[in-house]
Amino acid sequence: MIKAGPIALALGLLAAGSAALAQNAADPTARARADFPVSAAISRSPDEAVFRARCGYCHLEMGFGTLTLMKAQGPVKALLANRTDLEGDYVRAVVRSGLLGMPAITRAEVTDGELDAIVRYLTRNNPRK
Ligand code: HEC
Numbered sequence: 001m002i003k004a005g006p007i008a009l010a011l012g013l014l015a016a017g018s019a020a021l022a023q024n025a026a027d028p029t030a031r032a033r034a035d036f037p038v039s040a041a042i043s044r045s046p047d048e049a050v051f052r053a054r055c056g057y058c059h060l061e062m063g064f065g066t067l068t069l070m071k072a073q074g075p076v077k078a079l080l081a082n083r084t085d086l087e088g089d090y091v092r093a094v095v096r097s098g099l100l101g102m103p104a105i106t107r108a109e110v111t112d113g114e115l116d117a118i119v120r121y122l123t124r125n126n127p128r129k
Helices: 005-026 030-035 037-042 046-059 064-073 088-097 112-122
Strands: none
Touching (some): 030 112
């Protein structure tokens, strides 16, 4: 009886793991889209899918961030996805350092590649970006 089963399984898992890593290096949005398949399915772009997956639970319609911005700045500025005034450096600073009611978000939670995608999405309607 040859006991190669566990070794073959381990090698298979290793190969699958490196394939996943290689895929993430090629496409930084892949991890977020895999984590939240529903967001990926309803988004019009991979960048939107990352925003929905990583920021959506506070910044979609009924989120705490949306409601806080609604009170502080009114309806035009409440939904980040509709904003035309957001600048990349500002979004990056708020995400990494936090802002009042919003906690700082680490690179383990949102990678630099994911933040790039989020910034592209949130600044897409800013004529001055
Ligand atoms: C836990 C909830 C939460 C999460 C998750 C969250 N935010 Fe926020 N965010 C807030 C709150 C609350 C505010 C309003 C801050 C305040 O004024 O108290 C805010 C404010 C902001 C602002 C400032 C808007 C302005 O007009 O000044 C930006 C930009 C922002 N968030 C981006 C993001 C991005 C990008 C993500 C995802 C990477 C994210 N947030 C995730 C809660 C959150």
